[in-house]
Amino acid sequence: MKNINSLSKLILLTITSFILFSCSDDDPVQIALYLPVANFSYEAFEKKVVFTDKSENADSYYWTFGDGETSTEQNPTHFYKGNKKYSAELTIRGERGKTSSKKVTIDLSDGSSTDPEDVNITLDGKFNDWLEVPASMLATSTIAAHVTDLVALKELKLCGNDDYVFFYMKADKTKFMVAQFYIDKNNDADTGFLGWYWSGIGSEFLLEGAKDDGLAPTVFEYDDENGNGGTNWSWIERHAPAAKTIEISEFIEGENDIVEVEGRIIRSYIPELGRTVKMGVALVGSDWSASGLLPSKLEDGSLNNPLTVKLP
Ligand SMILES: [Ca+2]
Ligand SMILES: [Ca+2]
Incomplete structure (x- = not known):
């Protein structure tokens, strides 16, 4: 520009x-x-x-x-x-x-030949369609080798089109009760919640869904007025879990209690998403303490950056 x-x-x-x-x-x-x-x-x-x-x-x-x-x-x-x-x-x-x-x-000669509108994931529990997503539109994170804490989430992939933000997760089902999607809608850490999981993210939205409920989430929007500059846990409920904000495939069972799932967040429930958003996913265990995190913390224990997701 x-x-x-x-x-x-x-x-x-x-x-x-x-x-x-x-x-x-x-x-x-x-x-x-x-x-x-x-x-x-x-x-x-x-x-x-x-x-x-x-x-x-x-x-x-x-x-x-x-x-x-x-x-x-x-x-x-x-x-x-x-x-x-x-x-x-x-x-x-x-x-x-x-x-x-x-x-x-x-x-435009550096670009892929696929339009961003063509990004599409079918929620069929078969994950080969993720290989078709152009690299420029795909954000991925895999649990780092140094991680000994928060190990429940093994792999995370994100991409999106005009209607949905798609996700893929691989997780340990015995350590995973609730998934939390943190979304920085405007790629601006000065607005929204400044989490303790990643640096450089100010999340306007938090979607919290239970595994046993098909991840149907409660949609929270951050209350910037009462958030004290983004550091207070201050969220307003925008949609109850009954709202079908997230749709998922079946959980595909693998060895050693590992499950894989693909899903989509319906964008109309999370308004004003920019074309670049920051996202991270935390898993919570049955005792409501964090059990998984991607992107993982860095080897020295400091906070990592969240994923950057490109949307059309
Ligand atoms: Ca699929
Ligand atoms: Ca923000």
């Missing part, structure tokens, strides 16, 4: 000064101030590119995306069909028909 705001301000200032010192007839300041200045930023997710207009003094917008497609929206989202370099240009029209343009080259 490039921002030429300061550059455009400099140009505007130069133009303003030029007019001020060279003309005396018209109202020079007003002419300069209303000149249109095209500007925008963009964010690419695989082949989906979200454009954000940052122009000044625009009355209309005309985008060419470099693939033959155009748009007159202010903030279009465009889906490219290939993985190439595209030259996208915004032309704006302002007062008195004056125009201004900005062109950028968008390089």
